[in-house]
Amino acid sequence: MDKRWLSFELHKRKILTLILSLAFIMSLFSVEWNSELIHSKGLETAKQIATAFFTPDLSGDILILAMESSWTTLSYAAAGMSLAIIIAFFYGILASGIVVSEGNIKRYIRPFFRGQLGFMRAIHELVWAWLFVASIGLSPYAAIFALAIPYGGILGRIFADMLEDISPEPIKALEAAGASKLQALWYGYLPLVRANITSYAMYRFECAVRSSAIMSFVGIGGLGYQIQLSLDDLHYDEVWTFVYFLIALVIVIDLWSNQLRKRLVQ
Amino acid sequence: MQEAISLKQISKIYERKIALSSLSFTVNKGELVALIGPSGAGKTTLLNLLAAILPPSQGEILIDGHPLSELMDHKKRAKKIGIIRQQYDLVGELPVIHNVLAGRLSEWGLIKSLLSMLIPQDKEYASQALRRVGLTDKLYEKTSSLSGGEQQRVALARLLVQSPEIVLADEPVASLDPARAEDVLDLLVKIALEEKQTLIASLHSVEYARKYFDRLIALKDGEIFFDLPASSVTDDQIKSLYRLKEIS
Numbered sequence: 484m485d486k487r488w489l490s491f492e493l494h495k496r497k498i499l500t501l502i503l504s505l506a507f508i509m510s511l512f513s514v515e516w517n518s519e520l521i522h523s524k525g526l527e528t529a530k531q532i533a534t535a536f537f538t539p540d541l542s543g544d545i546l547i548l549a550m551e552s553s554w555t556t557l558s559y560a561a562a563g564m565s566l567a568i569i570i571a572f573f574y575g576i577l578a579s580g581i582v583v584s585e586g587n588i589k590r591y592i593r594p595f596f597r598g599q600l601g602f603m604r605a606i607h608e609l610v611w612a613w614l615f616v617a618s619i620g621l622s623p624y625a626a627i628f629a630l631a632i633p634y635g636g637i638l639g640r641i642f643a644d645m646l647e648d649i650s651p652e653p654i655k656a657l658e659a660a661g662a663s664k665l666q667a668l669w670y671g672y673l674p675l676v677r678a679n680i681t682s683y684a685m686y687r688f689e690c691a692v693r694s695s696a697i698m699s700f701v702g703i704g705g706l707g708y709q710i711q712l713s714l715d716d717l718h719y720d721e722v723w724t725f726v727y728f729l730i731a732l733v734i735v736i737d738l739w740s741n742q743l744r745k746r747l748v749q
Numbered sequence: 750m751q752e753a754i755s756l757k758q759i760s761k762i763y764e765r766k767i768a769l770s771s772l773s774f775t776v777n778k779g780e781l782v783a784l785i786g787p788s789g790a791g792k793t794t795l796l797n798l799l800a801a802i803l804p805p806s807q808g809e810i811l812i813d814g815h816p817l818s819e820l821m822d823h824k825k826r827a828k829k830i831g832i833i834r835q836q837y838d839l840v841g842e843l844p845v846i847h848n849v850l851a852g853r854l855s856e857w858g859l860i861k862s863l864l865s866m867l868i869p870q871d872k873e874y875a876s877q878a879l880r881r882v883g884l885t886d887k888l889y890e891k892t893s894s895l896s897g898g899e900q901q902r903v904a905l906a907r908l909l910v911q912s913p914e915i916v917l918a919d920e921p922v923a924s925l926d927p928a929r930a931e932d933v934l935d936l937l938v939k940i941a942l943e944e945k946q947t948l949i950a951s952l953h954s955v956e957y958a959r960k961y962f963d964r965l966i967a968l969k970d971g972e973i974f975f976d977l978p979a980s981s982v983t984d985d986q987i988k989s990l991y992r993l994k995e996i997s
Contacts, residue, residue, distance in 0.1 A: 504826040656838035656904075659800055660911050661827025661855020666862045670851050 515519065536721035545721055548709060556705040557732060559623065560691040562568045563630025567691075568684060570635030574600050575642030582664045583671060597643065598635055603636030608694050614700045626703045630691055645676045677746040685740035692732050751885035752814065753778045753947040756798065761794050761971075763958065768794040769971045771808070773816070776947060778914075780845055781938060783958035783979070784951040786968035787991050792951035795968065796919045800832045833904050833937075835924050841893030845884070845903055848892050849875040852910030857994035877996040878906035882936060898929030905936055909944075917943055918950035922957070930954075934961050956986050 487493070514520075576582060578596035580589045608629050615625035654671045662670060699707035706725050713721035755775040761768045769791045776782055792796055797803040798810065801817055810817040812829055820826045839848045842928045846869050853871055854862055869875065879885055882902040886896065892903060901921065908916060921937060922930035934950075938961045941948040943995055954959045959979050967974040967990050974990050975982070 563852050622914065652834065652837040653840045655802065656832070657840075657851055658823060658835065659802070659827065659830075659832045659906065660852050662851065663854075663859070666854045666857070668864060669866060670847065671840055671852065674840050677842055710822045717820075739940065744796070 499512070508551045508611045532722075535723050538720055539723040539727060540718070540720040545724050549674065549706070549724050551697075552704065552706045552709045552725065554728075555700065556692060556695045556707070556731070559626045559630065559705060560688065560695040561702075562623075562696065563634060564688050564691050566627065566631035566710055567634035567638055567687070570603075570631065571638035571642050571684075576634065576668065578639060578643040579597060579636070579646035581646055582668060584664070592673040597640070600636045600639045603638075604633045604640065606633060608633045609697065609701065612698050612703070616703070621702050624704065625697045626695065626705075629698060630694060634687060634691060634694075638684060638687055642680055643681065646672050646744065649675045678744065681747055682740060682744045685722055685743060689733050689736050689740075692736065693729070695731055710737045751778045751802065751814070752776070753780070754949075755811040755814075757809045757811070759798065759805050759810065759931075761791070761798060761803065762806045767971055769805075770797075772971075772973060773808075774973065774976055776949065778947055779945055780947055780964060781941060781962045782947075782949045782964045782966060783948065783962035784966050784968060785955055785958050785990070786974065790967055790968040791971045793919055796832070796917045796949070796951055797967075799915075800830055801821075802832075802915050803824060824855040827911060827913065829913055830915045830917065831908050831911050832917040833901075833908055833921050834917065834919040835921070838904055839892050839900055839907075841891070843892055844889050845879070845892050845895070846872070846875050848903055848968070849878055849906045849910055850905040852878075855911065874910045875906070878909040879882050879903075880904045881909060896929075897925050898933060901925065901929075901933045902936065905933070905940065909940060912944065913946070915947045915949070918948065920951055920953065923953060930957065938962075 574596055578593060578600055579591040583589045583592055586587055611632055612629035615629050619625055649672065653675065654667055657667045657671045673742060696705060696707040696710075699705035699709075699711075702708070706729050710725045713719075713725065751839065752775050753844070756772050759771050759772045772827065784795065786792055794803065798805050799817075799819065801823075804818070806839070812820060820829065829919050840851075847866065850865060850869060850871065853865075853874060857865070857870070864870060876885065878890060879888060879893065882905050884899060884902055887899065887903075892900065916936060916937075920941045925933060934957055936952070938947070948962075950962070957980065962979050965979050965982050967986075971989055975986055977986075
């Protein structure tokens with residue numbers, strides 16, 4: 484047989500796949516497959532929740548409450564995203580290093596700002612929420628800052644990556660035409676990434692709505708808070724009403740985002 | 750006649766590969782020069798050196814008698830040298846007018862260029878340039894919605910607004926069909942003559958080079974193969990320029 488066929492380099496991925504599959508199969512043996520796996524009343528509760536799925540509570544009071552809390556959740560998300568976009572815009576540009584010329588300054592500026600973006604997004608929004616609730620109390624600001632910081636970190640990093648990855652020809656052409664770094668930013672980089680970053684920010688806005696709902700489990704009002712209260716009272720039909728409102732919010736944002744993308748791409 | 754460009758013993762070496770070895774020639778003001786030669790001969794490298802996009806490994810380039818390396822301020826350089834390449838040079842997401850007005854960026858400060866994004870500044874430059882390339886009605890259209898030939902005309906309009914003394918064109922018609930290609934080349938040469946620009950263009954097509962240019966410089970393996978007036982180049986010379994190396 485050809486010796487090259489037996490080289491490790493050629494097969495390392497297949498070997499890794501094999502090892503990981505074996506690890507998964509072995510892990511199945513350590514599960515205890517008896518009645519202890521799900522607690523005895525669990526199945527019954529699951530049935531109740533499933534029934535409630537088809538019979539959500541549509542009484543006037545609950546609908547008004549759901550609308551109010553949807554509005555709260557949405558406004559936290561919108562305020563948090565607005566701040567996140569501002570953070571991402573400035574940090575993203577600095578972290579991509581496109582406004583400074585090659586050399587020593589760039590070698591330090593990029594890691595410096597990329598590091599800060601990493602710090603912002605390394606901490607989950609829920610953890611930020613705890614920190615802010617502990618320091619400034621149960622106020623809307625706690626939720627907004629808790630959303631803005633990690634989302635700014637994520638958005639800023641993607642923005643920086645997009646700016647670094649665009650095709651270099653139009654930028655070179657602008658510089659050859661006498662454009663400075665900042666002029667090239669406005670006439671080249673920003674228009675080139677506009678469609679992509681907008682659609683990514685819209686997707687993140689969707690995530691922010693979900694997060695903002697979760698955020699209310701910490702005690703800051705909104706859909707999540709109502710879901711928690713209804714769950715505590717075992718009112719699964721109410722839970723589903725609130726969940727449907729959350730789904731509706733996400734779908735509406737998705738539709739909006741599609742419209743926006745279509746307009747930007749054409 | 751006055752010298753516009755003068756190359757002295759220019760070499761360019763990439764890591765291991767020699768792209769250009771010891772080139773010397775001069776180009777006079779207003780000359781129309783075509784660079785021809787097989788792929789990998791060093792045509793693009795030579796144009797990039799002339800545009801100061803790449804520094805030479807050895808040798809010196811003189812523009813109007815002054816070393817190119819002293820022309821570091823790229824705003825001043827843009828008034829001397831302009832470059833046009835394949836159609837990927839434009840920002841497709843912007844309307845045509847901003848792509849054309851980008852030729853004014855060397856004149857504008859940051860505030861004026863930002864303002865121009867909202868209210869186009871020096872608009873008459875753009876509309877005049879677009880009239881000369883025959884695209885008057887496309888002023889506010891999104892650049893990426895234009896055809897390849899039209900985009901290349903937009904790039905020409907930008908060059909008109911920039912109005913450099915020397916125009917470098919790197920395969921300006923490589924991605925166009927023959928009719929569009931002739932159209933764009935025709936325009937490029939016509940503008941160069943009207944504006945009294947010095948034009949150096951690299952071309953794949955020997956036919957176009959002979960038809961539109963005064964002088965042909967042929968590159969092969971990083972060296973000058975011949976440098977002759979377009980009219981005196983023979984078919985045999987062209988044949989041996991593009992001949993593949995015999996496999997020994």
